[in-house]
Amino acid sequence: MNDTQNNDHSVGKAPAKSVIVSKDKGKVRPSDSRLGVLFWAAGFALLSIVWPSTPPAAPPNISELHRRFSTANEHYQNKRFKEALDEYQTLLLQGVRDPMLFYNAGNTYVQLSQKGHAVAMYERALRLAPRNSHARRNLAYIRPGASSAPFVLWRPFLFVRDLFSSNEWLLIADALFVWIAVAGSLLLLLRHEIARAVLRWLLVIGVMLAVGVAGFLPWRLYQERGRRIGVIVESEVVSRHGPSMTLGEHLRLAEGTRVQILGNEGTGWLCIRPLDTAHRFSERSYVKQEAVEEI
Amino acid sequence: MAATCLWAAFAGNTVQAAMEVRASVSQSQVTLADTFEYRIEISGDRIPEDAQPVVPDFSTYGFQIVSGPSSEQRISIVNGAQTSTLAFRWLFQPTREGTFEIAPVRLAAGRAGTLVSNSVRVVVAKTPAVSLPGVGSLSSVTGEGIYPARTGNEANDRILRDKLFLRPVIDKTEAYVGEQITLRYDLYQSPTLGDLRYGIEDRPDPYRDFLVEVLYRPTQRLQFRQERVGDNTFLVAPIEAVALFATKTGATSIPAFAMTADIPVQSSRPRAPRSVFDDFFLDDPFFRQTVRARLVARPLGVRILPLPPEGKPANFSGTVGEFQMAAAFDRNEVQQYDLVNLKVLITGKGQIEAISPPRIPDVSGLQRFKEQSSNQPSPGGDAVSGTKTFEFVLRTTAPGEIKFPSIEYVIFNPKQKRYERLQTQPLALRVLPAPKSERPQVFAPPPVATGAGPLSVEEINRDIDYIQTTGFLRYGLTAGPLYQRPGFLLFQLFPVGLLAVSYAIRRRRDKLEGDVAWARRRSARSVASRRLRGAGKLLAGAEGDRFFEELSRALRQFVADFTNESAAGLTAERIGQLLADRGVENQDVAETVAVLDLCEAARYSSSRPDVAEMRRAFDRASELIDRLARKLRG
Numbered sequence A: 001m002n003d004t005q006n007n008d009h010s011v012g013k014a015p016a017k018s019v020i021v022s023k024d025k026g027k028v029r030p031s032d033s034r035l036g037v038l039f040w041a042a043g044f045a046l047l048s049i050v051w052p053s054t055p056p057a058a059p060p061n062i063s064e065l066h067r068r069f070s071t072a073n074e075h076y077q078n079k080r081f082k083e084a085l086d087e088y089q090t091l092l093l094q095g096v097r098d099p100m101l102f103y104n105a106g107n108t109y110v111q112l113s114q115k116g117h118a119v120a121m122y123e124r125a126l127r128l129a130p131r132n133s134h135a136r137r138n139l140a141y142i143r144p145g146a147s148s149a150p151f152v153l154w155r156p157f158l159f160v161r162d163l164f165s166s167n168e169w170l171l172i173a174d175a176l177f178v179w180i181a182v183a184g185s186l187l188l189l190l191r192h193e194i195a196r197a198v199l200r201w202l203l204v205i206g207v208m209l210a211v212g213v214a215g216f217l218p219w220r221l222y223q224e225r226g227r228r229i230g231v232i233v234e235s236e237v238v239s240r241h242g243p244s245m246t247l248g249e250h251l252r253l254a255e256g257t258r259v260q261i262l263g264n265e266g267t268g269w270l271c272i273r274p275l276d277t278a279h280r281f282s283e284r285s286y287v288k289q290e291a292v293e294e295i
Numbered sequence B: 001m002a003a004t005c006l007w008a009a010f011a012g013n014t015v016q017a018a019m020e021v022r023a024s025v026s027q028s029q030v031t032l033a034d035t036f037e038y039r040i041e042i043s044g045d046r047i048p049e050d051a052q053p054v055v056p057d058f059s060t061y062g063f064q065i066v067s068g069p070s071s072e073q074r075i076s077i078v079n080g081a082q083t084s085t086l087a088f089r090w091l092f093q094p095t096r097e098g099t100f101e102i103a104p105v106r107l108a109a110g111r112a113g114t115l116v117s118n119s120v121r122v123v124v125a126k127t128p129a130v131s132l133p134g135v136g137s138l139s140s141v142t143g144e145g146i147y148p149a150r151t152g153n154e155a156n157d158r159i160l161r162d163k164l165f166l167r168p169v170i171d172k173t174e175a176y177v178g179e180q181i182t183l184r185y186d187l188y189q190s191p192t193l194g195d196l197r198y199g200i201e202d203r204p205d206p207y208r209d210f211l212v213e214v215l216y217r218p219t220q221r222l223q224f225r226q227e228r229v230g231d232n233t234f235l236v237a238p239i240e241a242v243a244l245f246a247t248k249t250g251a252t253s254i255p256a257f258a259m260t261a262d263i264p265v266q267s268s269r270p271r272a273p274r275s276v277f278d279d280f281f282l283d284d285p286f287f288r289q290t291v292r293a294r295l296v297a298r299p300l301g302v303r304i305l306p307l308p309p310e311g312k313p314a315n316f317s318g319t320v321g322e323f324q325m326a327a328a329f330d331r332n333e334v335q336q337y338d339l340v341n342l343k344v345l346i347t348g349k350g351q352i353e354a355i356s357p358p359r360i361p362d363v364s365g366l367q368r369f370k371e372q373s374s375n376q377p378s379p380g381g382d383a384v385s386g387t388k389t390f391e392f393v394l395r396t397t398a399p400g401e402i403k404f405p406s407i408e409y410v411i412f413n414p415k416q417k418r419y420e421r422l423q424t425q426p427l428a429l430r431v432l433p434a435p436k437s438e439r440p441q442v443f444a445p446p447p448v449a450t451g452a453g454p455l456s457v458e459e460i461n462r463d464i465d466y467i468q469t470t471g472f473l474r475y476g477l478t479a480g481p482l483y484q485r486p487g488f489l490l491f492q493l494f495p496v497g498l499l500a501v502s503y504a505i506r507r508r509r510d511k512l513e514g515d516v517a518w519a520r521r522r523s524a525r526s527v528a529s530r531r532l533r534g535a536g537k538l539l540a541g542a543e544g545d546r547f548f549e550e551l552s553r554a555l556r557q558f559v560a561d562f563t564n565e566s567a568a569g570l571t572a573e574r575i576g577q578l579l580a581d582r583g584v585e586n587q588d589v590a591e592t593v594a595v596l597d598l599c600e601a602a603r604y605s606s607s608r609p610d611v612a613e614m615r616r617a618f619d620r621a622s623e624l625i626d627r628l629a630r631k632l633r634g
Helices: A003-008 A030-050 A062-077 A081-093 A099-111 A115-128 A133-142 A155-161 A166-189 A193-226 B135-142 B154-160 B436-442 B486-491 B493-514 B516-541 B544-563 B572-581 B586-604 B611-633
Strands: A228-232 A237-240 A249-253 A258-264 A269-274 A285-288 A292-294 B019-025 B029-031 B036-044 B063-078 B081-094 B098-102 B106-108 B114-116 B120-125 B164-170 B174-176 B180-189 B197-200 B210-216 B225-229 B232-246 B250-254 B257-266 B288-297 B300-305 B321-329 B333-335 B339-350 B366-377 B385-396 B400-404 B408-413 B418-423 B427-432
Touching: A062 A081, A062 A099, A081 A099, A099 A115, A099 A133, A115 A133, A115 A228, A115 A292, A155 A193, A166 A193, A166 B486, A166 B493, A249 A285, A258 A292, B019 B114, B019 B120, B154 B288, B164 B257, B164 B288, B164 B300, B180 B210, B180 B257, B232 B257, B321 B408, B321 B418, B321 B427, B486 B493, B493 B516, B516 B544, B516 B611, B544 B572, B544 B586, B544 B611, B572 B586, B586 B611
Parallel strands: B029 B120, B174 B300, B333 B427
Antiparallel strands: A228 A258, A228 A292, A237 A249, A237 A285, A258 A269, A269 A285, B019 B036, B036 B081, B063 B081, B098 B120, B106 B114, B164 B180, B180 B232, B197 B257, B210 B232, B225 B232, B250 B300, B257 B288, B321 B339, B339 B385, B366 B385, B400 B427, B408 B418
16 A cells, blocks of 8 residues: 555545535434334334333322322321321322331321231332331331241341342443443444453452442342232131132131232132241132232 | 922023133022032133132021132043033021022123123021920020931921920020120930931131130030930030120121031841831940931021210229239338339129239339239139239339329129229338448439439330331332333443443454454545545645546545555556456456556546546546445445
């Protein structure tokens, strides 16, 4: 390559925009074209899946919700628990799913001596805000000794799993995803050796953390949404060996006991398995649907 | 009596041809002592899994659910055609006589609309009461007749009429809320019937409006005693005795109590007996069979009265019964800062567990520490009775003589039909000064400001944590799963896209650096364009020599870049050869050589070229480069 060539163009630079009106103008090279089409097709497919098909409902008035919540709290402070519960229930019926609302409703149920409903509310609060120590303490207060202590080696894993809600785990996973993508991109583009060494370490750390999160995220998701959990809301419920009152009695379930709902029998009966109990009670049992409140 | 099924024609208007719903009963004519089965059958080639018929409110007909609903599903395949049948069954006990038309059942069937079943008629007749001499006196207690045992065979029923029945005994049919009602079911059996096997039918929640204390239930064998009724002697055994405490006012009913009795009979003998009960004492087990009889004690109506508002003291806590109250300290002399127990005993008849704690007056020098209670029911007897003990742990805070006033507790006495104030005797307690050396070990010194009791941190009463009032809606309105939010999902494209773009840039860069020929070929067109742009400027300035030089250089450089040759040494012939080697048509090769020759000739010509000629040369060169670019790339 001689001087002329070197003056004429520099290798590696993006070509300047042509002034020639050409029939090929705007035509993209085949590899670029394929990549672009794939990219946009994936984007549109994702949009069509996730975009709501029905127009969203009118958002509730936030200040009105706050006012109602304050009114309910005032009722509670003045020991008008039924009125407080009515207000909390109204908020729940409006679709508000707030851990504080569940917690306060749980407290109100405790004051009204409805232990089962209270447990259900606290469990809901803990699903959304697993680090809510008040809900944990109240749950332990109204249901002392309900859950047996797990095996000692399991405890750190359970602690980490219950440190965050599934949404928080998703956000952590997402942040790590971005971290890996940025570190990987810079590693591809940068030439500076020190910067590349740092980025390599960052990438390794990000991948290791992502592997850890990939273990906890599905576990927590399964805990929260992968199985149907209910709470016995009637006192001294006797479960049966089958979905009929004529069948033999099986278990006596105290109010507030957590159960896993295995199926709906369609005749007003639920197939359940009690949780937090000894292994010998792990077989299927049947209770009336109205005795269980699904969380 | 043979069961009569009322399979009626399907009456729905908006129906799916492949599905139908039918309702039927096992007996269309029953008595108050009978039970009957109500059945809904959904049949079709495909029944939805969540098919749930909407049934009428059976309580409006006075039908009490003995069992059910239970369901069963059958699938039959005939000649490849599948038919499914889903059946729901209830077992009912009628509680009042009359003719009842059970309303049609509705079933939502998706697009087919709503399926409607037929209605079913049931006639409930009064049960002929037993008219045994002497039983009339029992009837006067219960208010109505006693139902005889039923076997489904009229001849057997006639014989059993005076020999086997259940008798409900209730001590009162009108009571106050919280007052005890004692209910007992006695089984009457003629000694001639021999040993029978009995079973109690299950009743779902029979005493739903009452708190129940079981007084008696047989554990193993029935305890029979002999009782004379008129001229007949019966073996009588109590089946169940309960104390009921009503929790709400108004008219309520206690549903029928039912038992089954298996009566051994002989049926396979050569000589047919006149009745199955002709000879019960056969010893030959080969000829022995049983007939099942059903015994029903009629439902009982009870009226629950509210407590009278007249004379109701403000401090009435809701305790109903006949009670006395007493109180005492566990010792009369105690040292300062020591704990002393105050026991309050409430003894008598009534529901002991429901007694609420009495209010303890605040007394100077005594600090309430904690309280606990215990129940001691008195065994035996039909009346629930016992003692409830409240134990209040008090701490003495100041030395001296403490006069503890009487404690007052208000109850309602249903026997006297009035409110009563129970009062304990005033109590005395002597508190001795504590030795100074002991004080710091137990408690901190008393506060100077108030001069009251010592400071300490202790839990008086545990309770739940208080409600939270700040931070409402911090997590948003719905706090639903993130993976259902479009924004979150779309954001996932960002890291993927970032990686993809970075990878593409890196790949391109590597190729540009590693493949010079490719890099030159890739930029050939843009370099030629730049030179043509320069030539265009010279065209406007009418600088002929420089214009043709630039035009020639653009064409040469373009071919050199595309063929990865040095532009400096390229002659027109060499260019023509290179283009021909790459499959360019002869016409374009000739045109290229011609344009290059034209440029050379114009550069070294003595005459000045005109602008029109320069324009034509520029257009030819531009079109030629376009054509060559297409062909060389293709």
